[in-house]
Amino acid sequence: MKEKIKIASGQGFWGDLIDAPYHQVTKGDIDYLVMDYLAEVTMSILQKQKNKNPELGYAKDIPELMKRILPIIKDKNIKVITNGGGVNPVACANAVLQAAKNLGIKNLKIGVVLGDNIKDNLDELILEGAELKNMESNEPIELVKDKILSANVYFGAFPIVEALEKGADIIITGRTTDTGLTLAPMIYEFGWKNTDYNLLSAGTVAGHILECGAQSSGGNFLGDWQSIPNMAEIGFPVAEAYPNGDVIITKHPNTGGRISFETVAEQLLYEIGDPKSYITPDCIADFTSIKLQDMGNDKVKVYDVKGFPETQFYKVSCSYADGFSAVSSLTYSWPQALTKAKAADEILRKRLANLNLQFDEIRTEFVGYNSTHGPLAKELDEDEINEIVLRIGVRSHDYSSVERFGKEIAPLILTGPPSVTGFAGGRPKPSEVVAYWPALIDKKFVKPIITIMEL
Amino acid sequence: MRKIKLIEIAHGRSGDKGDAANVGIIAYDDNGYKIIEKYLTAEKVKKHFEGICFGKVERFELPNLRALNFLLHNTLGGGGTVSLKHDAQGKTLAAALLRMELEFENNNPEI
Known part of the structure; x- marks a missing residue:
């Protein structure tokens, strides 16, 4: 030894x-x-x-x-x-x-x-008695089984x-x-x-x-x-x-x-x-x-x-497709950077509402002010703020709503508050939201396979 | 009453566990641990994170590391890849907790 x-x-x-x-x-x-x-x-x-x-x-x-x-x-x-x-x-x-x-x-x-990798034999495992219910919410795997992207022990x-x-x-x-x-x-x-x-x-x-x-x-x-x-x-x-x-x-x-x-x-x-x-x-x-x-x-x-x-269990991590999201940002400069960013957010939200789009969540954060510590952020003297990044994200199960959101950001430059920049990346594209399904599986259902490949 | 800024007596690290954030707080010395062990309660942490943490707060003690570990449930906007939060993994929440000021009666001779 x-x-x-x-x-x-x-x-x-x-x-x-x-x-x-x-x-x-x-x-x-x-x-x-x-x-x-x-x-x-x-x-x-x-x-x-x-x-x-x-x-x-x-x-x-x-x-x-x-x-x-x-x-x-x-x-x-x-x-x-x-x-x-x-x-x-x-x-x-x-x-x-x-x-x-x-x-x-x-x-x-x-x-x-x-x-x-048990993605391709999930049905088999479920038939054999592996429940794979969500270990946090206790929900049955059937809720997401058809949307599963990956499943690994x-x-x-x-x-x-x-x-x-x-x-x-x-x-x-x-x-x-x-x-x-x-x-x-x-x-x-x-x-x-x-x-x-x-x-x-x-x-x-x-x-x-x-x-x-x-x-x-x-x-x-x-x-x-x-x-x-x-x-x-x-x-x-x-x-x-x-x-x-x-x-x-x-x-x-x-x-x-x-x-x-x-x-x-x-x-x-x-x-x-x-x-x-x-x-x-x-x-x-x-x-x-x-x-x-x-x-x-x-x-x-x-x-x-x-x-x-x-x-007696292995943890299983399944990922599944759960709608779409997009995030975008615009930068506002002094004077009144935060006030401008807040006004732009309001204008954008009103436009999105007028379009009757469907969102599960719209989230606004002001980078340089509260995007990390939220309500714990200290009040700032507006005159002391040099710039603020308006960061806004949406999530939806409706792809076209997320896509349309992406088309509403750049227009804010010519149709909203002044001294704004930072929209260089083009329209944000909807990306697939991948959610997680943590579960447990009895060790008797899965066996590791060890092979040697050699030169 | 005595007031102590948490950042003066402790450091820490935070991260994600699904939609929960874990916030580990480590005192720099034994005296600091006595203070956080006694006064940095789950209730105080829950109140501190009002508007950020929407679930319960669990507290665990690790006296061997002069540390407390807090689990903040329902905190990360759905967690991981679902969250729209800039800090979707709660990486900055340890620093956010260190903003806290602890207030307590200074009648404990050990502290």
Whole structure:
């Protein structure tokens, strides 16, 4: 057994710093590079891409990135784990194999985790007794079944562990929990069992710290953010994991950012609910048991994590089409910028009403005044306001209403209050609203499938 | 009465969980945690977010991190991709909570 392993976070979301994974494999020694590409909305986008072209449906950044880092990871024996396979992990693996071939690389094993995508067998599963009712509202799935764009089960760490056991150098999955990507190599390297709940929870907590990239190393830090050094070259977090579940969060030397009690604590609180019950397919971690020790020099020790047995369910995330929306904006300058923006909003709303259009919601916000803190925004002395952006959005199940809204914005420039600009992007087009249907499914209904594709 | 601006004793981070926002507030030191643990109640947070949070507010304690976690239900205009809000994911709500001024009797020798 290895005495310790180093797991590096390479992406916090699809669209994160493109060079981050490259820096993680070059600026220091690591054993694993883990990359989370999937937000909830990503799955529906990928499913739409795959519907148009069966060769797509995965994070297209991956083959590009692998072309750049494959020689390095082969040389340094770094394994890569990512959920960027989206709704088409096989196509993603093929693209990576092609990239490897072009580089003249031999002996590459890619582990592919499938079975999470249940979109095409929903009817079957429902017949077998999987209810898939909305876990928040308790409504039956039949309400949205015909409008479903994507449906994926969240797998945990163990399918990845199986791929590692089969000798995979790179593992590409579909919908896997962000935390599972980091936990898996710990289970594999240290021989943790699926009943070692404290250890599984320790790895899960490390995964939560890594899953949003630099959000734990000084990015988006609400404490003394101006004291964070060299954010331009911010180092992404690295978890140094030990067999007893202790983890030291750090980052490569000579990189920007900071790892401290404060930066790690902020990330631990990100997007959590009841901290005593952080539920994953692998375990339930108790975030109130986590101990943090700031060791200085960008090292924070995370230890003493406690956890409980997993539930018998996987979480399912379905996305479905739920109407259309459009958002547009106009910028008003001093004098009376806010008054002008408010007047323009009133004029627009009157015109929309006169047209008898159907909207589920019309929302107006004044950027520069109240778009983030709403009623908490401080009253402003109008003379002190240099400019205000009027931001207005509509949502409707009637496409033509949303389309017509888009045609009513630009006219405000010549038919409304003065000193207005900022309408350069053309008429806003209606975009499809994608809504979410979170559900639970008994684990007996779905089985992960692990295959190895190799060169 | 003693008045303390929350931003002087705590920092935090917020994000989305469906149509709910989570707002984590972390005290800079143990004394600060004693203050927020005692005086930053779910009721006060609910009132603070009047006109923003239209559901209940749940409060959870993490003394190990000197932190409280609040779940603000029915807050993000439908959540994620449905919401028309500029801040559809509630990313700025931790800062919004730090605007709060806590007022309390200064008769607690521990604080």
